[in-house]
Amino acid sequence: MILRLSFASLMARALTVSMTILAIALSVALYLGVEKIRTGAKASFADTISGTDLIVGARSGSVQLLLYSVFRIGNATNNVTWQSYQGIAARKDVDWIVPISLGDSHRQFRVMGTSPAFFEHYKYRQGRSLAFEQGEPLSDLFDTVIGADVAKTLGYSVGDPIVVAHGLASFAEHKDQPFRVSGILEKTGTPVDRTVIVSLEGIEAIHVDWQSGAQKPGDPTPVEKVRQMDLKPKAITAALVGVSSPLKTFSLQRAINEYAQEPLLAILPGVALQELWGIVGIAETALLAVSVMVIVTALIGMMATIFSSLNERRREMAIYRAMGAKPSTIFGLLILEAILMGAIGAVLGLLFLYIGLFVSQPILDAAFGLWVPIDAPSLREAIVLVAVIAASAIVSLVPALRAYQLSLADGMTVKT
Amino acid sequence: MTAPDPILQLGKVRFRWSGRAGFSVAVDQFTVKPQEKVLLLGESGSGKSTLLSLICGTVLAQEGTVNVAGTNLATLSGGQRDRFRAETIGVIFQQFNLLPFGSVTDNILLPLQFAPQRRKRVDAPNEEAKRLCEQLGLPSSLLTERAATLSVGQQQRVAVARALIGDPPLILADEPTSSLDAGSQANFLDLMFKQVDANGVAVMMVSHDPRLADRFDRVIEMKDIARSEREPA
Ligand SMILES: Nc1ncnc2c1ncn2[C@@H]1O[C@H](COP(=O)(O)OP(=O)(O)O)[C@@H](O)[C@H]1O
Ligand SMILES: [Mg+2]
Numbered sequence: 288m289i290l291r292l293s294f295a296s297l298m299a300r301a302l303t304v305s306m307t308i309l310a311i312a313l314s315v316a317l318y319l320g321v322e323k324i325r326t327g328a329k330a331s332f333a334d335t336i337s338g339t340d341l342i343v344g345a346r347s348g349s350v351q352l353l354l355y356s357v358f359r360i361g362n363a364t365n366n367v368t369w370q371s372y373q374g375i376a377a378r379k380d381v382d383w384i385v386p387i388s389l390g391d392s393h394r395q396f397r398v399m400g401t402s403p404a405f406f407e408h409y410k411y412r413q414g415r416s417l418a419f420e421q422g423e424p425l426s427d428l429f430d431t432v433i434g435a436d437v438a439k440t441l442g443y444s445v446g447d448p449i450v451v452a453h454g455l456a457s458f459a460e461h462k463d464q465p466f467r468v469s470g471i472l473e474k475t476g477t478p479v480d481r482t483v484i485v486s487l488e489g490i491e492a493i494h495v496d497w498q499s500g501a502q503k504p505g506d507p508t509p510v511e512k513v514r515q516m517d518l519k520p521k522a523i524t525a526a527l528v529g530v531s532s533p534l535k536t537f538s539l540q541r542a543i544n545e546y547a548q549e550p551l552l553a554i555l556p557g558v559a560l561q562e563l564w565g566i567v568g569i570a571e572t573a574l575l576a577v578s579v580m581v582i583v584t585a586l587i588g589m590m591a592t593i594f595s596s597l598n599e600r601r602r603e604m605a606i607y608r609a610m611g612a613k614p615s616t617i618f619g620l621l622i623l624e625a626i627l628m629g630a631i632g633a634v635l636g637l638l639f640l641y642i643g644l645f646v647s648q649p650i651l652d653a654a655f656g657l658w659v660p661i662d663a664p665s666l667r668e669a670i671v672l673v674a675v676i677a678a679s680a681i682v683s684l685v686p687a688l689r690a691y692q693l694s695l696a697d698g699m700t701v702k703t
Numbered sequence: 704m705t706a707p708d709p710i711l712q713l714g715k716v717r718f719r720w721s722g723r724a725g726f727s728v729a730v731d732q733f734t735v736k737p738q739e740k741v742l743l744l745g746e747s748g749s750g751k752s753t754l755l756s757l758i759c760g761t762v763l764a765q766e767g768t769v770n771v772a773g774t775n776l777a778t779l780s781g782g783q784r785d786r787f788r789a790e791t792i793g794v795i796f797q798q799f800n801l802l803p804f805g806s807v808t809d810n811i812l813l814p815l816q817f818a819p820q821r822r823k824r825v826d827a828p829n830e831e832a833k834r835l836c837e838q839l840g841l842p843s844s845l846l847t848e849r850a851a852t853l854s855v856g857q858q859q860r861v862a863v864a865r866a867l868i869g870d871p872p873l874i875l876a877d878e879p880t881s882s883l884d885a886g887s888q889a890n891f892l893d894l895m896f897k898q899v900d901a902n903g904v905a906v907m908m909v910s911h912d913p914r915l916a917d918r919f920d921r922v923i924e925m926k927d928i929a930r931s932e933r934e935p936a
Pocket of ligand 2 (some may be wrong): 750751753877
């Protein structure tokens with residue numbers, strides 16, 4: 288009954304109370320949302336590459352290499368020569384190697400030149416292989432395989448022609464050699480979804496008439512003649528490597544890093560990811576700290592609301608006292624009230640989170656390729672909610688203590 | 704045959720409010736017998752409500768004894784006094800007696816929450832609340848209404864029902880009629896006394912209105928039993 292009365296008392300102050308609860312709910316939703324996106328981003332980053340032992344590129348930073356080779360973020364400052372690539376490929380401790388050649392684009396999507404081995408060895412999310420939604424792998428020189436998002440955004444289907452632009456975000460298009468969509472990959476939730484894949488030779492073919500970023504004067508080489516040419520690449524951007532035995536990983540890495548002919552860098556994807564977390568960790572912590580502060584602010588707001596309600600509620604407290612309630616009951620009543628507000632706010636916040644997730648899931652996916660899963664609340668989230676409710680109780684100690692003193696001093700008569 | 708033990712007995716009581724106001728009241732000797740209806744008259748500010756607080760045990764006298772139903776309040780701890788009040792005394796204020804957000808039934812049953820013995824005396828609380836309301840002329844349709852929706856006169860009658868439920872031996876009423884007009888006042892007192900007589904409860908009511916005097920067993924002037932003084936600031 289006391290619980291019901293306390294609830295009714297809250298309802299009687301519906302406007303201020305609902306504002307307070309709304310503030311708590313929004314802050315909880317914000318915190319949980321940040322947490323969701325953070326863990327979602329981490330998981331989707333970690334899921335992007337699996338089964339690759341080493342990534343090889345020109346010498347730069349390991350995080351940079353990881354970002355441009357796997358996540359298509361940023362650009363390579365240097366290439367790996369074809370000779371070096373072949374030198375590494377020929378080593379006994381190399382089980383497989385997949386070349387990657389980046390630098391061209393199709394509309395907003397990047398074009399990646401690679402070998403058929405890519406479809407065999409590229410693995411994501413704990414060892415899953417790429418699968419075809421439609422069509423088949425590259426067979427012709429001008430075949431392309433496109434990721435799910437490319438197909439969806441541009442409305443392509445198998446057989447459609449594609450014009451590849453030279454460089455990124457460039458208007459100079461390789462109009463003369465139109466590619467054809469031979470296959471569309473299933474959605475992976477990785478950057479592959481936003482990639483146009485062609486063969487290494489295809490990349491060479493579109494650059495036949497180009498020199499250092501500009502078209503050679505004169506008529507373009509006819510397609511038939513291009514097909515006759517030797518399209519062996521001169522350089523690639525990076526390579527994914529699988530070792531013959533896990534024990535060889537470090538010795539191979541060392542060998543590549545000390546490669547005599549040119550400065551190369553070999554990284555372990557997992558280690559580079561850890562390094563990346565180290566870098567974003569500060570921002571991450573700052574973001575979490577800010578959202579915790581937002582919750583604290585909302586709770587302090589609640590404390591202020593309870594505080595300012597005390598004066599108009601001295602009558603209520605005097606009635607309770609006259610009926611035989613102890614001052615400690617008054618104290619408990621206010622704590623209970625705060626817990627009710629905190630609990631409603633926390634649950635509402637969870638609801639807001641799920642509504643927000645449902646609304647933003649496709650948007651995040653489309654804009655950032657970030658797939659935030661919608662799961663049942665985890666233990667971690669439950670702990671956050673309980674912590675918010677506990678914190679509500681703690682901040683309400685201050686006004687509750689004040690009410691305790693007031694009800695002791697007032698007794699039955701309310702001194703005004 | 705010896706006289707029954709008084710329900711209320713004050714002896715050589717001195718009390719002073721803490722704080723700057725410095726109001727103090729002193730009562731040498733004052734008794735109320737069981738089932739007696741006493742009216743205490745006094746001007747406003749003379750310390751009537753303060754006296755009721757002392758009897759309720761929400762404040763403690765610095766000197767002297769306050770005996771309620773044979774128990775010296777000073778011998779009880781704070782928590783025990785609160786429990787004792789809940790068990791022994793029904794309280795009616797001048798106005799704003801009820802929790803406005805609670806239903807009429809909630810308000811009537813509220814003291815039972817803090818008084819296990821008193822609750823035991825009521826077999827079916829909801830039925831009892833309904834019965835009391837009927838006796839006091841309140842339609843039972845009001846029982847589930849929020850207290851705030853009632854008229855002042857109705858609220859005062861709910862307050863009487865709340866004071867009577869579970870038969871506490873003493874009812875303290877602090878100017879319960881002064882927010883009512885003359886007609887409702889008489890009606891209110893009729894209804895209240897009918898129930899008070901039926902339950903055999905002692906009533907101590909304070910008021911500044913001498914016109915109520917003829918309905919009580921005994922009328923006492925505040926100035927005859929108590930000295931109050933206000934220290935200059
Ligand atoms: N809760 C309180 N705290 C401090 N002083 C009080 C309190 N209640 C009453 N007083 C003092 O007691 C004086 C008498 O008040 P009260 O007992 O309410 O008189 P009455 O009920 O006869 O009008 C007031 O003027 C005030 O100074
Ligand atoms: Mg008074």
